Amino acid sequence: MGLLVSRVLRCRDSSLLEPQPEAIAGASYIPGSRKRKRNSLEELATSSNVHGPQNQGMYPHQVLNYIYWKRVKISSNDAYQNLFLDGHDSDIKIHALGKTWCLHKVFLCQSGYFANILKGTWRESHHGVINLIIKNEDIDTRSLHFVFGALYTDADLSITPLEVPQVLAAACLLRVDRVIQQCEGIMKETINRNTVCSYYLAAETYRLKAVKTRCFEWLLCNLMVHPSVALYKEVDLKLMYLLALSSDLLVMQKEIDVYTTLKIWMFLYLNPCWNGTMKQLLQHANNWLSTHMAYVDNISFLESEEGLIFQPVFKKLRFQHIICDLTSTTILEQDRLIPMAWLSPIYKQQWLTLLRTQEYGVIGPQVINEQELEECTMRCGTMIPKDGRYTWKWSVGRLGFPLRVTFTRQCVILRQRCQRCDGSACHNHIRNVIFRITLVCFDSNKRVTFRKTTGYKILTFEYKEEQIVMKLDSDVLTFPMCIFCNFLFVNLGNAENK
Secondary structure (H helix, E strand, O other), rough: OOOHHHHHHHHOOOOOOOOOOOEEEEEEEEOOOOOOOOOHHHHOOOOOOOOHHOOOOOOOOHHHHHHHHHHOOOOOOHHHHHHHHHHOOOOOEEEOEEEEEOOHHHHHOOOOHHHHHHHOOOOHHHOOOOHEEEEOOOOHHHHHHHHHHHOOOOOOOOOOOOHHHHHHHHHHHHOOOHHHHHHHHHHHHHOOOOHHHHHHHHHOOOOOOOHHHHHHHHHHHHHOOOOOOHHHHHOOHHHHHHHHHOOOOOOOHHEEEEEEEEHOOOHHHHHHOOOOOHHHHHHHHHHHHHHHOOOOOOOOHHHHHHHHHHHHHOOOOHHHOOOOOOHHHHHHHHHHHOOOHHHHHHHHHHHHHHHHHHEEEEEEEEEEEEHHHHHHHHEEEEOOOOOOOOOEOOHHHHHHHOOOEEEEOOOOEEOOOOOOOOOOOOOOOOOOEEEEEEEEEOOOOOOOEEEEEEOEEEEEEEOEEEEEEEEOOOOOOOOOOOEEEEEEEOOOHHHHHO
């Protein structure tokens, strides 16, 4: 109870800002026309209105005596039940969104919004009813009720994760810091595929930077590793743009799979009522796109009126790592989703880069360029289902050289597998590659339980040489585990300027 009293006192003694613009308070005075029995609050003071004319000169220590003497006999639970829920001894009414709350000025002063009204600087402080016109559609009567109730108790009231964004909106409007902090704590602990997008939007709107960062990191880790129809339906255009752009996106398989993810996301964006499983989704998206394009000549889908809004997102694909593979290139050509005006310069660039690499015997990138790494690295990944030794190959076609990756419980090994007569660009058997390897383990709730990364490094290979690039502690590894890599084999800027 002492905490509640101290919060009330602090709000009376602090410097207060003007109310937020989302709510417009208009008040009408509804005077009582009949005498009533003195209530329990009135027995302890000349007037139940701390801010009435006779009390305008009260100083903080006087408010302390007034509030403490009145409330020492009222427990936190009693205040919530008797004063808030039952409305006993109410000295002010708040009307908003079609509902009226019978409240008390000494509790409302904990709200930065109402403190300005109740301290007498607004005309409304001398009236019995305050009408709030709330324009924020995220705020409803349930969220307002929760925030009002929180002013009457020291304990945190129960709230479900799905209700948090609405409560946060109301708490920010009324400027109740304790509830904002409660919402922030819940959001950090309950990020999942059902809440992540709504949390991200709320955190962005109400400037909860730490929550926004955690939500974005969760999406980077789970968008492709744990795909979900429900999740893809919630991701908006701006958020998908940022995800597709990031080199930290954990990509399962290769860049063509990022394209596939964007394609099925776009299908769900345009067909939000579609219901089905992830296994059915790609086939339905392909059929829908094929049917749509059957009636379109000479342009790609992204050039059509319906597809224009998706152009910024698809432009963030790293096409140089898609068209180096014949199967992937065939998919692009058949889908007719991507404009040829985008692809033609990339075909030309890749061909010239290949010729220059062969002509000058380029050994690969010499320095780490942050911008190039963010925009140009090849993103790939795979799942390690259980403990054991695994070996596989990742190749970038003729611009790079095949890399054999070996995973064991003790380390990760990279080995150059360039053949002398394979026709690739790697005739020079000393080659550089910039790489970053990231290992990630998830729990059953899709939360990251283990993460380790090499950071970006330059590695120099001789022909058929193998090098240990990451050492592991077998005691901390759990399975299944995901391994993700970023590679840069050719410094494209240097190749173009050679």
